[in-house]
Amino acid sequence: MARKPPLHTAREESNTEGGVIAVKRALQILEVFEIGDQHLSLAEISRRTGLHNTTVLRLARTLALSGYMVQKEEGTWRLGAAAGWLGARYQAGFDIHDVVEPTLRQLSLDTQESASFYVREGDVRSCISRIEGPQSVRHHVRIGMRLPLNLGAPGKVILAFSGAAGDEFEVIRRRGYHLSMGEREAEVSSVAAPVFGLNWRLLGSMCISGPTARLSKNKLQIHAKTVMNAANQLSYALAGSASQETPKVVSTWHP
Numbered sequence: 001m002a003r004k005p006p007l008h009t010a011r012e013e014s015n016t017e018g019g020v021i022a023v024k025r026a027l028q029i030l031e032v033f034e035i036g037d038q039h040l041s042l043a044e045i046s047r048r049t050g051l052h053n054t055t056v057l058r059l060a061r062t063l064a065l066s067g068y069m070v071q072k073e074e075g076t077w078r079l080g081a082a083a084g085w086l087g088a089r090y091q092a093g094f095d096i097h098d099v100v101e102p103t104l105r106q107l108s109l110d111t112q113e114s115a116s117f118y119v120r121e122g123d124v125r126s127c128i129s130r131i132e133g134p135q136s137v138r139h140h141v142r143i144g145m146r147l148p149l150n151l152g153a154p155g156k157v158i159l160a161f162s163g164a165a166g167d168e169f170e171v172i173r174r175r176g177y178h179l180s181m182g183e184r185e186a187e188v189s190s191v192a193a194p195v196f197g198l199n200w201r202l203l204g205s206m207c208i209s210g211p212t213a214r215l216s217k218n219k220l221q222i223h224a225k226t227v228m229n230a231a232n233q234l235s236y237a238l239a240g241s242a243s244q245e246t247p248k249v250v251s252t253w254h255p
Contacts (some may be wrong), residue, residue, distance in 0.1 A: 018241060023052060030068065039078040050182070079171070088145035099237050104131040107230040111208050111223050113228075114216070116141055117195070118154040119204035120162070125155045133210065153177075153192035157205040161194040177228050179220040180211055189215035191224050193231035197202045197238045206231045 007232075033040065060077055062227075063069040067082035104115040115135040118125040124146045141147075149155040149162045160172035172178045178193040192207035208227055209215075226238040 022059070025049070025055065025062055027061055029056060030079065033079055035079050039072055039076040043078050045077065070132045070158075073199070077189075079180065086104055099234065100129045102127055103230055104233045107131075107208060107227065108133050109204070110230075113208040113210045113223070114153070115143075115206070115208050117145075117204055117206050118158065119135045120149065120158050120190075121146065123149060123196045125149050125205075128204075132224040133208075134216070135210065148184065151180075153180040153183075153190040155184075156180070156190045157194050157207075158202070159203075179217070179224060180218065181215075181220070187212045189220055191215075191220045191227050193224075193228045194235075195231050195238070196235040200239050203235075203238065206234065 009117065028049045028051065029045055032045055037069070040052055042056055044054045045051075045060070047098075049056065052060075055167045060069050060071070064071060064080065067080040068086075070080045072077050100117050104117060107115040108131045112134055115131045116153050117129040118127055120126075125148070127141050127143055127145050127147070130141060130143055147155065149159055156168070157172060157178050160169040162179070177191060177193040179189070181189045188209060190207045190209035192205045195203045195206050197203035206227060208223060
């Protein structure tokens with residue numbers, strides 16, 4: 001006769017909403033460690049996760065068996081070598097385009113304009129990913145094209161969040177986006193927001209662009225929120241959860 005599963009196991013499975021609750025809680029514990037946290041007390045982990053001390057201790061000890069956590073002599077906990085190896089394996093197999101292109105595609109669908117992603121290469125910006133918009137009249141940029149940093153919304157966003165001095169860049173940093181009209185190319189408008197990567201360091205900028213006849217200043221300001229949300233979504237995918245290093249502009253909207 002088949003044995004019935006323990007009651008606590010059935011109860012855990014019924015509360016998972018599509019996953020195993022014990023696994024979710026274990027991942028919660030690993031995720032509370034922020035950049036700069038060398039070790040945390042049991043009480044602090046409990047406070048950050050909202051889990052009871054006994055639950056945290058049980059899960060931490062289980063994670064320690066596989067090398068994902070280590071308990072120090074004074075009783076505090078730190079991440080173990082297995083957590084580092086997991087991150088290294090992820091980085092080795094990671095292709096930024098697997099994350100960037102779907103985000104750009106959705107941004108293009110949401111705005112009905114072409115969407116691009118730029119990174120800094122010395123004193124210029126380079127387009128490394130682009131999704132053409134559905135409009136028959138649109139702004140054309142080739143992947144790999146190198147453009148000035150100091151002209152156009154994407155370049156100025158990169159300069160601003162690289163620490164460039166000046167009132168204009170202060171405004172961009174405070175607002176979280178920048179729009180331009182005919183700045184680099186006549187009759188072309190764009191709006192851009194910053195994208196951050198590992199450890200919340202600036203990775204580049206995301207923008208939409210098109211003819212000024214269609215993208216007036218009012219239309220750009222309307223699209224700015226959509227561009228910021230897409231850039232924030234990509235930043236969280238690349239950088240992970242929020243931490244003390246997360247720039248204040250992320251997930252903030254300043255009309």
